[in-house]
Amino acid sequence: MAEADYVYCWVDGIHLKVRLEQDKVCLLVIIGVRADGRKELVALADGFRESADSWADLLRDAKRRGMTAPVLAVGDGALGFWKAVRDVFPETAEQRCWWHKIGNVLSALPKSIHPAAKRALAEIYNAEDKTHAAAAANAFAAEFGIKWPKAAAKITDDFFKAFEGRLQPTAPAASEATVPAEPPPEAARSGAQIRQLAFWGAALLIAAVAYFFLR
Numbered sequence: 001m002a003e004a005d006y007v008y009c010w011v012d013g014i015h016l017k018v019r020l021e022q023d024k025v026c027l028l029v030i031i032g033v034r035a036d037g038r039k040e041l042v043a044l045a046d047g048f049r050e051s052a053d054s055w056a057d058l059l060r061d062a063k064r065r066g067m068t069a070p071v072l073a074v075g076d077g078a079l080g081f082w083k084a085v086r087d088v089f090p091e092t093a094e095q096r097c098w099w100h101k102i103g104n105v106l107s108a109l110p111k112s113i114h115p116a117a118k119r120a121l122a123e124i125y126n127a128e129d130k131t132h133a134a135a136a137a138n139a140f141a142a143e144f145g146i147k148w149p150k151a152a153a154k155i156t157d158d159f160f161k162a163f164e165g166r167l168q169p170t171a172p173a174a175s176e177a178t179v180p181a182e183p184p185p186e187a188a189r190s191g192a193q194i195r196q197l198a199f200w201g202a203a204l205l206i207a208a209v210a211y212f213f214l215r
Contacts, residue, residue: 005068006032009042010097011075013050026050028058032070042067055084063088076100077158096162098125101154108151109144117144117151124155125162134159 010031026049030042043062045054069089075081076097085092102121109117120140127133137155145152155162 005035006040006042006070007035007072008033009070009073009092011055011073011081012097013078013081028054030058030062032067050078050080052080052083052087055081056087059084059088077104094161096158098162101162105151105154108154109148113144113148120144121155 010029010033012029013026014029015026026046028043028045028050030044032040032042034040043058045058045061069091072093072095073081073085073089074095074097077100082094085094102118105121106114106117117140120136120143123136124133124140127136137159141152141156
């Protein structure tokens with residue numbers, strides 16, 4: 001791993017439905033992407049829930065094996081990993097995973113609203129640049145926020161964290177009810193590339209779990 005400099009890393013904690021020694025165990029998975037686009041399984045281990053200690057142990061082990069800080073880590077909103085990565089690799093930027101975000105938004109909406117919500121969400125993550133993404137996020141909040149404020153908040157509260165791959169690390173905190181009209185400068189990553197990252201991240205996580213059980 002000493003020669004592997006990962007630009008992006010996907011992380012996830014996959015919870016098992018079986019009970020092992022009465023503890024709630026989950027699989028902690030890290031998938032890395034090199035600068036040339038190659039994707040590799042970096043680490044796979046079992047942990048207690050998704051605790052910061054479990055993630056920190058896994059990250060420290062990867063660091064001891066030669067892993068350097070990735071430019072960007074992509075994962076859900078679980079606080080354990082983000083606390084751990086700030087401790088082990090404080091220079092790594094954070095981005096929320098759209099796969100998880102879409103699921104979280106839909107879970108806060110009635111099923112009858114899902115088709116319209118999915119179309120509105122697609123306008124956000126398919127946006128060609130930061131300005132269009134911010135406008136689409138504000139449109140989503142305006143359409144669904146009055147009846148379902150929790151669903152709208154899942155988009156607006158951490159908007160910039162969902163687009164860190166396209167934004168500079170100095171993005172202001174998106175704590176307001178709506179997305180600011182002028183987001184920070186854009187990095188060179190298109191909506192199509194973001195979608196491809198999300199797809200391959202989910203596929204590789206599934207493959208990692210299959211490997212864990214079939215090895």
